[in-house]
Amino acid sequence: MKSDEVIKIKIRNLNVQKNTKKPQKEKSARETIGNDFDEEVVDKFPEVLPWNLPAPDSEKNGEKDSEKYRAVLVNADDEKVKETEEKEKKPKIAIVSLTSCEGCQFALLDLGEKFMEAMEKVDMVDFRLIEDEEDSGEKLDIGFVEGNPMTKANKKTLKALRKRSKLLVVLGNCAAMGGVPEIKNYQEQKNTAKHVYKYIRGIDNVEIQEVDNFVKVDFTFPGCPITGEEFLEYFPMLLESAKTGKSLPELADKPVCVECKAKGNRCMLLDKKPCFGPMIQGGCDAVCPSAGMMCQGCRGLRPKGNIKAMRATLKNMMTDEEFENVTEIYGLRDDIFEREYKLDSK
Amino acid sequence: MKIQINHIAKIEGHAGFMASVLRGDVKSAKIEVREGVRLIEGILIGRHYKDMPIVAQRICGICPVVHNLTSIKAIENAMKVKVSEEAIKLRKVMEHAQFIHSHALHLFFLSLADFLDIENDLNLVKEYPEETKKAIKIREYGMDLVRTIGGRVVHPLTNEVGGFKKVPTLEEIRELIVKGEEILPVAMELGNFFKKIKLPEFSRPTEYVSLYKKGEYAIYDGNITSNKGLHVKADNFEDRFHEFQRPKEMIKRVMRDGRTSYMVGAIARVNNQGEKLSMRARHFLSSLNFKNPDFNPFHNVLYQMVEIIHCIEDSTKLLRELGHSDLKNALTKKYEVREGQAAAAVEAPRGTLYYWVDVDFKGYIKGVNIITPTAQFLTHLEDDIAAFIPGILDEKDEKVREKKMRAFIRAYDPCISCAVH
Numbered sequence: 211m212k213s214d215e216v217i218k219i220k221i222r223n224l225n226v227q228k229n230t231k232k233p234q235k236e237k238s239a240r241e242t243i244g245n246d247f248d249e250e251v252v253d254k255f256p257e258v259l260p261w262n263l264p265a266p267d268s269e270k271n272g273e274k275d276s277e278k279y280r281a282v283l284v285n286a287d288d289e290k291v292k293e294t295e296e297k298e299k300k301p302k303i304a305i306v307s308l309t310s311c312e313g314c315q316f317a318l319l320d321l322g323e324k325f326m327e328a329m330e331k332v333d334m335v336d337f338r339l340i341e342d343e344e345d346s347g348e349k350l351d352i353g354f355v356e357g358n359p360m361t362k363a364n365k366k367t368l369k370a371l372r373k374r375s376k377l378l379v380v381l382g383n384c385a386a387m388g389g390v391p392e393i394k395n396y397q398e399q400k401n402t403a404k405h406v407y408k409y410i411r412g413i414d415n416v417e418i419q420e421v422d423n424f425v426k427v428d429f430t431f432p433g434c435p436i437t438g439e440e441f442l443e444y445f446p447m448l449l450e451s452a453k454t455g456k457s458l459p460e461l462a463d464k465p466v467c468v469e470c471k472a473k474g475n476r477c478m479l480l481d482k483k484p485c486f487g488p489m490i491q492g493g494c495d496a497v498c499p500s501a502g503m504m505c506q507g508c509r510g511l512r513p514k515g516n517i518k519a520m521r522a523t524l525k526n527m528m529t530d531e532e533f534e535n536v537t538e539i540y541g542l543r544d545d546i547f548e549r550e551y552k553l554d555s556k
Numbered sequence: 557m558k559i560q561i562n563h564i565a566k567i568e569g570h571a572g573f574m575a576s577v578l579r580g581d582v583k584s585a586k587i588e589v590r591e592g593v594r595l596i597e598g599i600l601i602g603r604h605y606k607d608m609p610i611v612a613q614r615i616c617g618i619c620p621v622v623h624n625l626t627s628i629k630a631i632e633n634a635m636k637v638k639v640s641e642e643a644i645k646l647r648k649v650m651e652h653a654q655f656i657h658s659h660a661l662h663l664f665f666l667s668l669a670d671f672l673d674i675e676n677d678l679n680l681v682k683e684y685p686e687e688t689k690k691a692i693k694i695r696e697y698g699m700d701l702v703r704t705i706g707g708r709v710v711h712p713l714t715n716e717v718g719g720f721k722k723v724p725t726l727e728e729i730r731e732l733i734v735k736g737e738e739i740l741p742v743a744m745e746l747g748n749f750f751k752k753i754k755l756p757e758f759s760r761p762t763e764y765v766s767l768y769k770k771g772e773y774a775i776y777d778g779n780i781t782s783n784k785g786l787h788v789k790a791d792n793f794e795d796r797f798h799e800f801q802r803p804k805e806m807i808k809r810v811m812r813d814g815r816t817s818y819m820v821g822a823i824a825r826v827n828n829q830g831e832k833l834s835m836r837a838r839h840f841l842s843s844l845n846f847k848n849p850d851f852n853p854f855h856n857v858l859y860q861m862v863e864i865i866h867c868i869e870d871s872t873k874l875l876r877e878l879g880h881s882d883l884k885n886a887l888t889k890k891y892e893v894r895e896g897q898a899a900a901a902v903e904a905p906r907g908t909l910y911y912w913v914d915v916d917f918k919g920y921i922k923g924v925n926i927i928t929p930t931a932q933f934l935t936h937l938e939d940d941i942a943a944f945i946p947g948i949l950d951e952k953d954e955k956v957r958e959k960k961m962r963a964f965i966r967a968y969d970p971c972i973s974c975a976v977h
Contacts, residue, residue: 309592311973312568313617313710319661320699320709322692326681338565340665340677342962360592390614391592393599402598412804413593435617435710501707501714502721506610539607 301351301449304336305381306371308364310357310389313435314382315339321438328445349374351452356381358389359424361414372425376452381441383434383508385421388541390434392418396538420541429458433494434508434540440493461493463513466505470496478504484527486536489515508540517549559945561958563590564965566666568618569972573965575945585942587934587965589806591976597924605631605717605893605919612911612926613711615977618661620711621654621702622904623974629777630911631717633898635891635919642886643719645874648776650705650715651902652867652874655775657698657709658905659822659860662969663750664691667857670963671753690746694864697739701871704728719888729879736872740836743868747840747861755854756960760943762851762936763812764824767903773825773832773866775903782818783828783849790901793910799927806976810932817936820907820929821969822859823850830862834873837866853940854967860905893919904929906969930975937968 307315318325319339336345353375359365372378383389394402395418403415421427429448431441447459466487467477473496478485487496487505491512498505511517524533537543561573570590576583596615600608608631613624625647632639664687665677674680681688699709704724706712714721724732765786769778780796781787788796798814812818826833827849830841841862846855897914907929914923944964951957 307570309594311614311617311620313614313620316617317710322696329678334678338563340566342565342669342675358592360594361590363590364592390596390611391594391599393603393611394595397599397602402595402601403593405598405601406593406595407808408801409803413806415593415595434614497708498713503707503713535604535607539610 300331300333301452302333302335302348303352303354304334304345304350304371304375305339305354305356306336306367307338308355308357308368308385309360309391310382310384312339312356314356314431317435317438318441321442324442325438328442331446332449347374350376352377352379352448354379354381355385355421358384358391358418359421360391360416360418365424368421368424377428377448377458378425379448380421380427380430382431382436383510383540386430386432387508387510387545388418388420390539390541392541392544393538394418396534396543418541430461432461432491432509437494439495461491464492465512465515466490466492466494466496466499466509468492469494470499473500475499479523479527482527484524484533484536486520486542489517489520491515504536506536506539507542510540510542511545511549517546518553559957559961561961564962566669567966567970567972568616569970569975571970571972573941573961575941577945577949580946580949582942582945585938585945587938587970589972589976591806591972593806594977596977597926600921600924603921605635605913605915605921608913608921608924609716615926615928616971616974617710618658618971619654619904619906619974621650621706622902622909624712624715625651626900626902626904626909626911627913628715628717629900629902630898630913631915633900634896634913634915635717635894636896637718637891639719640885640889642723642878642881642883644776645878646705646720646723646883646886647715649871649874649878650702650712651775652871653698653701653705655698655867655905656864656871657695657702659864660691660695660698662905663857663860663864664688664746666969667963667966668753670959670966671755687746687749690742690749694739694743694746694868697735697868700735701732704732716888718891720886721888723883723886726879726883729875729883733872733875733879736868736875740865740868740872743861743865744836744840747865750858750861751844755852755857756963757852758854758940758944758947758964759851760940761849762940763816763818764827764849765812765818765820765932766825766828766908767901768829771832773829773834773870775825777900777902780901780908781828782812786812790910791899793899793901793927794912794925797927797932799925799931807931807934808927809935810927811935817939818932819853819936820932821856822863822905823853823856824907825903826859826862833862833866834869836869837862840865853964856967856969860969893917897923906930906971906974907932926977928971928974928977930971933968934970934975937965937970941965 335348335350353371355368355371359368380386400415403410403413407413444459450456451458469492470487478499485499485504486507487499489511490505490507491509494509534543537546557577559575564571564573572588572590574588575585596612600611609624609627612627613620615623669677669680702709702712707714763782763784765780765782767774767778768781779787779789780793797810797812799808799810801808833841844858895915895917899912901908901910909929910927912925913921916922941964948957948960
């Protein structure tokens with residue numbers, strides 16, 4: 211009886227959160243896409259902004275002039291021109307990290323030579339794990355972001371990245387779904403800090419929100435951490451979309467079970483052991499079930515995942531409370547509630 | 557005069573640095589943390605103990621193996637769960653592997669460029685292609701070990717309370733032994749390359765704290781000892797090392813007896829128990845001609861190289877032993893969930909990692925305390941920098957001065973994500 215009551219209260223809390231969260235979500239997304247400051251300035255003093263000044267003649271007939279430019283410089287230093295030209299042609303990207311374990315950056319770095327090869331095709335403007343140079347803040351083709359925007363500085367970094375990037379791509383569970391820190395939202399929320407700190411004054415302890423609550427997200431690499439191979443697969447497509455403006459790639463809608471089966475694992479559900487595989491987005495090579503661990507859903511719900519059937523199956527293997535506890539680990543719980551709410555209201 | 561670095565790149569996590577100097581006297585030197593609070597200790601309370609290793613290892617993306625392992629060990633100590641010899645050996649190999657790939661990343665990709673005056677690793681790769689290949693190879697060997705035994709490199713999966721969910725096959729173990737034999741000479745060559753690099757001079761006598769166990773280079777268990785005569789069990793760690801929080805600060809600092817700062821990590825371990833390293837690591841160490849104790853924190857980079865050689869040799873030895881035993885013994889056996897509270901300490905790449913846990917009779921967690929290496933040496937790092945600054949004040953060029961400071965901070969290999977958890 212008692213535990214049922216607790217769940218009911220928890221559900222109620224969650225619904226309250228949802229109601230208050232919803233309108234915020236839409237508003238903040240809209241706010242952040244348009245840059246209000248610039249618009250104001252442009253309205254008042256259109257002439258002060260460099261991009262409103264008449265373009266010099268040399269830029270107007272671009273190609274011809276750049277050829278002239280090349281002809282002059284070829285004599286001076288052949289190789290250097292080639293190098294700088296290549297650099298200018300290469301798409302610019304940055305990998306930025308917010309509050310996280312930085313495991314997704316390491317998942318990339320751990321690809322070793324494969325990663326270096328992929329990076330040869332682009333101009334890496336900012337990746338502070340491997341370079342000391344200051345980021346000049348230039349425009350980007352793709353901005354990658356890992357981690358959760360928890361601090362004010364994190365939020366500023368994120369918004370600045372969105373402004374300067376054609377595409378904003380999210381790396382990993384913390385950014386996409388809130389990650390492990392989101393457990394706080396389901397528990398004591400702000401009070402969780404009291405278990406850790408004696409003086410909670412001055413500690414920036416906010417509700418955990420995913421990146422898409424603050425800025426528009428163009429593509430998401432899910433997982434805790436992301437799958438390096440998957441990154442390599444979609445990276446060229448993303449570059450292509452950024453360059454041509456063509457439609458963005460989409461992850462294939464397949465459950466974890468597809469890869470799990472291909473690996474020859476015995477289905478855990480058959481042995482009455484819980485596993486979230488059928489409702490979760492695949493692409494992780496089913497690492498967890500292959501290591502004898504249930505899928506806990508770090509990659510999030512797949513678009514066509516049948517939650518109701520999944521929950522009915524799991525009812526025989528775990529209690530509702532256990533189910534909810536597991537979904538909390540990777541911030542899956544609010545997504546499931548949202549999906550169920552939608553299904554019910556239909 | 558103020559010395560300020562807004563963002564220290566090429567370390568794990570986000571931090572800046574600020575110091576104020578008045579007429580040649582360093583008034584304050586402070587690492588400023590720019591990381592959000594994830595409250596890992598707080599969110600674990602009320603959760604089932606089986607969630608703890610999964611959540612806790614997500615403190616750090618570079619050393620998840622040790623966070624996972626220490627939380628498992630703390631729970632096992634609290635619930636009095638016995639683990640088989642084979643499981644312990646597999647865990648030790650994983651820990652060695654963690655050392656190898658974390659150290660190789662730090663000494664080559666994060667720190668080396670500082671001593672060669674290169675700003676970007678992509679340039680470092682171009683200028684030293686042979687050495688880069690070696691460093692990558694060594695790192696890949698470490699990652700191979702974690703992948704084969706743990707199931708995945710970042711956030712491994714198989715290790716759990718009571719043993720392993722899945723063990724590698726004998727075939728896989730044999731492959732790893734062969735790889736280990738191949739990689740050892742590569743590591744020795746990279747070591748010789750590092751020997752030629754001129755590291756800056758600096759020295760400040762201090763206390764070195766690490767694990768210590770009779771008969772082995774202690775990284776998996778042992779008592780906590782120091783070169784100043786301290787010797788306590790892991791359970792009594794918090795009696796001698798006091799954690800405290802300055803208002804408005806997110807990192808809880810740790811001081812020995814609440815007073816003095818101390819150092820942990822590769823430099824502390826090798827100074828405290830260097831005589832127990834594997835044979836080739838000992839040879840390499842003696843060829844460095846460092847005195848013992850050695851108080852130059854820049855040498856931390858070379859001590860990490862010593863440990864890489866030791867870990868490769870030792871893990872190959874352990875794997876050979878595992879090749880002759882029944883690996884199925886390492887699988888988790890049934891155990892009883894009991895209430896209790898206990899501590900555990902292991903050596904992480906950056907120093908002693910300490911966990912304390914309180915579990916109730918149903919297996920729900922009532923209390924957790926995690927003390928990470930960076931939280932322990934952060935105050936020591938600030939004290940060291942305060943002593944280091946006067947030596948570089950003659951430097952007129954601000955950029956050169958800043959560079960030297962960054963090199964100093966990076967030689968420590970701080971992990972800010974671990975420190976604020």
